Amino acid sequence: MTTLESSKEHKQKLIWQVIQAIPYGKVTTYGQVAKLAGLPGLARFVGATLKQLPDGSKLPWHRIVNAQGRISFPELSERYTVQLELLTSEGIIFNNGRINLKQHIWCL
């Protein structure tokens, strides 16, 4: 059957919905997004999906960091700076290029 619900587009939609549900002032990890989307272990797919996001997207992609509480971009990258600005403007505290996941993690 080609009506598999595990098609890429379906996964993408699930991931987008999860990301869209992240509240203001909270962050989450790629693995967490994947898990909440019903795709445990596909953290990498989340990243691949976000990379394809158009700039005009309404998704709060900046609220997603890796499991180490760090931004997954090179420090000199423009995306890094943008994400850092957006997060700090939402009250997220960065500590030595790193955030306290325990404090800001999005937990249901």
Add this chain to the structure above:
DNA sequence: GAGATGACCATTG
């Protein structure tokens, strides 16, 4: 079709 790459994660030393 095979190999390399990627906005990752958990474990181990």
Add this chain to the structure above:
DNA sequence: GCAATGGCCATCT
């Protein structure tokens, strides 16, 4: 705290 390793899946060459 950091580096290396194996594993997950999709995309590109």
